[in-house]
Amino acid sequence: MSEFLISITPIDWLLDPLTHDFMRRALMVSALVGGVCGLLSCYMTLKGWALMGDAVSHAVMPGVVVAYALGLPFSLGAFVFGVGSVALIGFVKQKSRIKEDTVIGLVFTGFFALGLVLVSKIKSNIDLMQILFGSPLGISRSDVNQTLIISFIVISILLIFRKDLMLYCFDAKHARSIGINTGILHYLLLTLLSLSAVVGLQTVGIILVVAMLITPGATAYLLTDRFDQMTLLAVISSSFSSILGVYISYWSDIETGGSIVLVQTLIFLIAFLFAPRYGIFKNQTFINNN
Amino acid sequence: MNPIFKSHEKDFMRIEADQVCVDYNGTVALYDASLNLKAGSICGLVGMNGAGKSTFFKALMGFVRPSRGKIRINGINVNQAQKEQSVAYVPQNEGIDYSFPVSVWDVVMMGRYGAMNIFRIPRESDRRAVVHALERVDLLDLRERPIGSLSGGQRKRAFLARAIAQRASVLLLDEPFSGVDVPTEKLMAELFLQFRQEGHTILISTHDLNHVRDFCDFVVLINKTVLAYGETSEVFTSENLNKTFGGIPPNPLSGPTSSKDFINE
Numbered sequence: 365m366s367e368f369l370i371s372i373t374p375i376d377w378l379l380d381p382l383t384h385d386f387m388r389r390a391l392m393v394s395a396l397v398g399g400v401c402g403l404l405s406c407y408m409t410l411k412g413w414a415l416m417g418d419a420v421s422h423a424v425m426p427g428v429v430v431a432y433a434l435g436l437p438f439s440l441g442a443f444v445f446g447v448g449s450v451a452l453i454g455f456v457k458q459k460s461r462i463k464e465d466t467v468i469g470l471v472f473t474g475f476f477a478l479g480l481v482l483v484s485k486i487k488s489n490i491d492l493m494q495i496l497f498g499s500p501l502g503i504s505r506s507d508v509n510q511t512l513i514i515s516f517i518v519i520s521i522l523l524i525f526r527k528d529l530m531l532y533c534f535d536a537k538h539a540r541s542i543g544i545n546t547g548i549l550h551y552l553l554l555t556l557l558s559l560s561a562v563v564g565l566q567t568v569g570i571i572l573v574v575a576m577l578i579t580p581g582a583t584a585y586l587l588t589d590r591f592d593q594m595t596l597l598a599v600i601s602s603s604f605s606s607i608l609g610v611y612i613s614y615w616s617d618i619e620t621g622g623s624i625v626l627v628q629t630l631i632f633l634i635a636f637l638f639a640p641r642y643g644i645f646k647n648q649t650f651i652n653n654n
Numbered sequence: 655m656n657p658i659f660k661s662h663e664k665d666f667m668r669i670e671a672d673q674v675c676v677d678y679n680g681t682v683a684l685y686d687a688s689l690n691l692k693a694g695s696i697c698g699l700v701g702m703n704g705a706g707k708s709t710f711f712k713a714l715m716g717f718v719r720p721s722r723g724k725i726r727i728n729g730i731n732v733n734q735a736q737k738e739q740s741v742a743y744v745p746q747n748e749g750i751d752y753s754f755p756v757s758v759w760d761v762v763m764m765g766r767y768g769a770m771n772i773f774r775i776p777r778e779s780d781r782r783a784v785v786h787a788l789e790r791v792d793l794l795d796l797r798e799r800p801i802g803s804l805s806g807g808q809r810k811r812a813f814l815a816r817a818i819a820q821r822a823s824v825l826l827l828d829e830p831f832s833g834v835d836v837p838t839e840k841l842m843a844e845l846f847l848q849f850r851q852e853g854h855t856i857l858i859s860t861h862d863l864n865h866v867r868d869f870c871d872f873v874v875l876i877n878k879t880v881l882a883y884g885e886t887s888e889v890f891t892s893e894n895l896n897k898t899f900g901g902i903p904p905n906p907l908s909g910p911t912s913s914k915d916f917i918n919e
Binding site: 410524526527528530531533534535537538539540541542543544585588589590591593594 | 715717733739741742745750751755757760764772773774802803820
């Protein structure tokens, strides 16, 4: 394998996978999912919803299993359980004296455990590993269609309500005082989170999908002081990581979800160390000149 | 209606609160709070922490629904007034995430969102309003700077500019003078007087008794309810202030240091 790697040119490295139908599909879906999750990750990191992202992405597990068992689109089941977990978190928090982070941890582990139990109990052709770790290389045509539709919905809503959601994250009180319904924005953002978790688990699986929902945003946040630039950088870094991750996975025969998230983490690390203004080794002249 | 207001056609009521009660899960935060403020007046809202100042503010902004009583802004209910961009709120510095990636310009433009369509795309008139607001608070030169890079006083001015850009007739300011530098304090005081002249009504929630004395036409002393309310010169007596601050003699009329010491203890 390694001799083979050395012998190929970079052009071959890029083009050879494209000769396969499944790879073209995997690359397209991964780039799209990366973009969708990257866009949403800006709102997650700015709103401080990383834990919520973790919760929702784990809580969709039983939904996926039930949907497969019933022959429904898996995204439908995932969405129902994603939104359901959010509602349950809100309910338990309101009706008890338990603090929010505890409630979040409690609810999502409960849902996740339910998912695991269901997988072992419901006899079907569900591949547990595929749900947990994703498999963009083995994605089916119907799954591609679901991903396309959901991505289109999420991107459209995020583009339409871009500024309202930004304002909601920055200063919800002001949003309310000018007559914007912040309650609707709150649930809209949670719904988008559930939908993004659903598409995200296609490529990196349930366990790592939270990385897709926070890492690109965190990376971009270190690189800019402009919201629009932040969203752009997050989308670019996220899509790029997804594509590169799939390539590396193809050539080195390593697990795809792990490969994508590892690339994302490396990009974050580079930003963390070398971001012009906010990195560890920040550029003093850059700061002085600005 | 309070006798200090004579009704004639121009000075209608900006803020009318009639026996407002607010309770949170059975705990009374505010009861029988009444207040009438006409166009072109500055009113100080004075009370201790937990006396119900912020509850009163929240009620005026429609964030909490009074369990009893009625609130009208410019003669209409609060939610309608919000939709008409009649109420602007200037927050305390502490309530804002200053590492948020927005520029001064972006923040002031947020004041225009309510007047824009659903996509919030600024028109020329919105940009003009933002430029004008930035000029008034003397921040036009810093408009490209991230909000987090400003000093405390500049931040305050940025949020004041947002309220100006909103062109609201009623301004609610939460502790506007806390943590600001002297130039900003002077600039804000001048602006408030200009706003009054333009017919705005300003309600300032504050600890600082000296500012109230300096330029508030009216004062509301509050401790779970309105203890005293009227023209500053009449209401601002040691006796009333004693009531407001729970019997501790604040000695508010003897100069800036003593009253601040009292508040900070």
